[in-house]
Amino acid sequence: MKKIPSIGEAEWQVMNVLWEKGEATFSEIRSALKEHSWSQTTIHTMLTRLIKKGVVAIKEGISPYVFYPLVSREECRKHETFSFLKRVYNGSVKLFLANFVNDVELSDREIDELLKMLEKCKTTEQPSEGENDNA
């Protein structure tokens, strides 16, 4: 698992475009972000910084540059999740969840889905006898 740098609020927006498109030229990125009234250079600056941070790269040799992500959204999300947990909850998952189920008003449907996920998780987690998990 590679080192994930910190990614700012606005940078996430740019990354989102890249993650959703897989790869994109600058104008594609720009038009995908047109709802944000960012100037072109602003977007370019962010791309440059993301490249410097090692999370975005350019396909070399092609006329209009093609940008693509070097890290997966999942990796970044995971990284953010843990840094959030650490900062705000001293890393206590338990504490976090106790607050979370209160703060976020989950619908009954969401709760049920979550329950299902957790049940599945439990079965998968415990390696009692069947150590072979064929996904």
Place this chain on the structure above:
Amino acid sequence: MKKIPSIGEAEWQVMNVLWEKGEATFSEIRSALKEHSWSQTTIHTMLTRLIKKGVVAIKEGISPYVFYPLVSREECRKHETFSFLKRVYNGSVKLFLANFVNDVELSDREIDELLKMLEKCKTTEQPSEGENDNA
């Protein structure tokens, strides 16, 4: 619910002391933070900024200032949680949870506890007949 400003990593550490102690003089804060090798002025700067942000205040008139928090840890945690959800998961609780139960390796015990919390939550949420929740 008052406006919660953004609170940085290091600032959280200071807030934690205040939240845990309820109130504290500077030296108390300093000694509570001694594991971080911060210079005194660093801590003071953070307190000043937290005051400017409106999340900490000083009990006026007393010899060594007594600092105390103006916002609860719960409020701040909630605020951080939502801003995290928004930034990283576009606000999708569902998406977040699906990833979360995978990323965080919950022990079976934790899963059980969470299941219990959720069940309770479900009962509490639906206001079918018993609208009166005596905590």
Place this chain on the structure above:
DNA sequence: ATCTATATTCTACATTTGTAGTATGCAATT
């Protein structure tokens, strides 16, 4: 070769955050 539009780079500036030196105020002590 020149013009024009798009592509790409460089530079700049404000704000937030982490970090800390220096200076001043005040109080107890000699």
Place this chain on the structure above:
DNA sequence: AATTGCATACTACAAATGTAGAATATAGAT
């Protein structure tokens, strides 16, 4: 009153982030 020590304030600086103007390059049209 001068000294010493803690309390409080002022100032400074670097890195990260959001934001964008200005300059240059490059390609296609004239």
